[in-house]
Amino acid sequence: MGTVSEVLGDPGTELPAAWVNACTGSGVPLPLLDTNYFDSVRESTKNFVHASGKALVTVDTDSVKCYVLETLTAGKFEKYVRKIDRWTRRLPLVFDNMAQELNLIAIIDLLQLGSGFRRELHEETGRGASDTINFGCISLHISQTPIDAKGLQTLTLGDISQHFGIPLFGKERPMAKGNSAVMVSEASCLRPLAEIILGVLQDTGRRLEQSGFASFADFIIKMCTEKATAAHLVSSLVNAFPSLRDAACIDGTTVYFFKKAQLIAYDICRRFGNSDPKFSFPDIAHMTVFADNVVPAMLQHHGILIPCVDIANKIENGKELSLRETTAMRAASVVAAQCVVDYANDPKSGYIVGDTPVNQATLDNFWWLEGKDPELRSVQRLVCRSTVYF
Numbered sequence: 001m002g003t004v005s006e007v008l009g010d011p012g013t014e015l016p017a018a019w020v021n022a023c024t025g026s027g028v029p030l031p032l033l034d035t036n037y038f039d040s041v042r043e044s045t046k047n048f049v050h051a052s053g054k055a056l057v058t059v060d061t062d063s064v065k066c067y068v069l070e071t072l073t074a075g076k077f078e079k080y081v082r083k084i085d086r087w088t089r090r091l092p093l094v095f096d097n098m099a100q101e102l103n104l105i106a107i108i109d110l111l112q113l114g115s116g117f118r119r120e121l122h123e124e125t126g127r128g129a130s131d132t133i134n135f136g137c138i139s140l141h142i143s144q145t146p147i148d149a150k151g152l153q154t155l156t157l158g159d160i161s162q163h164f165g166i167p168l169f170g171k172e173r174p175m176a177k178g179n180s181a182v183m184v185s186e187a188s189c190l191r192p193l194a195e196i197i198l199g200v201l202q203d204t205g206r207r208l209e210q211s212g213f214a215s216f217a218d219f220i221i222k223m224c225t226e227k228a229t230a231a232h233l234v235s236s237l238v239n240a241f242p243s244l245r246d247a248a249c250i251d252g253t254t255v256y257f258f259k260k261a262q263l264i265a266y267d268i269c270r271r272f273g274n275s276d277p278k279f280s281f282p283d284i285a286h287m288t289v290f291a292d293n294v295v296p297a298m299l300q301h302h303g304i305l306i307p308c309v310d311i312a313n314k315i316e317n318g319k320e321l322s323l324r325e326t327t328a329m330r331a332a333s334v335v336a337a338q339c340v341v342d343y344a345n346d347p348k349s350g351y352i353v354g355d356t357p358v359n360q361a362t363l364d365n366f367w368w369l370e371g372k373d374p375e376l377r378s379v380q381r382l383v384c385r386s387t388v389y390f
Helices: 017-022 037-050 061-071 074-087 098-110 115-125 129-142 149-154 157-164 191-210 216-226 230-240 259-272 294-301 309-316 323-344 360-370
Strands: 003-005 014-016 057-059 169-176 179-187 247-250 253-256 305-307
Touching: 014 017, 014 191, 017 191, 037 230, 037 253, 037 323, 057 323, 061 323, 074 360, 098 129, 098 191, 098 216, 098 259, 115 129, 129 157, 149 191, 157 191, 191 216, 216 230, 216 259, 230 259, 247 323, 294 305, 294 323, 294 360, 305 309, 305 323, 309 323, 323 360
Parallel strands: none
Antiparallel strands: 003 014, 057 305, 169 179, 247 253
16 A cells, blocks of 8 residues: 655654545645634635636526526425435444444544545445445444544554455456466555545544544534534534545635535534534534535536536546546536525525525535436536545
8 A cells, every 4th residue: 555654744654645645625725713614615616616717617597597496396305305304324323322423423424535436336346435435334333343533543454445345456467478377466446445535534533632532523522512503613623634624726716615524514413403402503504515526417417507618528428527627616516506595595586495495505415315316327427536525
């Protein structure tokens, strides 16, 4: 396994090079801690799309209006969002206490990555990226593998392969041409994904222990006890862990997403908010979409996002996008989602809002589940393998 000196923290620690390279936002300056990070996502994505991003992706506002009135039917929207709410991280597992359950939920969300390996995962394992992560984390729990701060640091690449079902080796070939007496195995195309997962877990465990926290849940509980808002938890997570520092600097413009940090806060609120006031975040509706590979694809499918020819061709043919192209699509999806929210909630639009509020978080739930509709499974997603953020 290729490793490099850990440039994101203490110089004596080595972590997988694939993880280090995938932390593309590590050098991007973050907003001040007292800044509302949800506002930072909205403002930075809007600025980028209206500036350098416009040449890459266009948000069709006329299509937004048609989509809201013709496609975003209240019945389907409410059905899908409620289905997600019923499902959200209510894992069919036995836990010793709330903290243990919270810890597993947070780690599952921390590891919501690997979407760029979606095709290879289906071919090799029969599961997609999200199912692979869920499968692996449930395996860690059932096997009673320690996943507190100390336990995360002791995980090996073999552990990741075993629990997540990710092969490390591919086809065998003769060591010498024409001589099959000695065979060697090539590295699997999924090995970089296993290394990224390992890097996320090892680095998170190390940083937790260095800061005096026994587990990821211990950190989250402390932050939510300090201030029971989603914005405070998100800013705390992003500043503490490089694997959640979801940002980019493109053409001199800084763009923020904080996808997984927002997802952690959202899932914790939906799972524990009704039983524990420190997780009942009053600002949950102010979140943005959890911009990944699915949301932009759904918005492109509905005609709301119009990528330039180069990006459109890459997406259609399943080719990997550059960081600049990926950032443009993700940023445009946040801007487009806000357009949908604004128009759907405008009394003059004629759209009838049902019992489920239309905000960016509920739209994200809707589009994510819509992407699993049989007729939309074939819609091409964004492909970006060297990222730890989605």
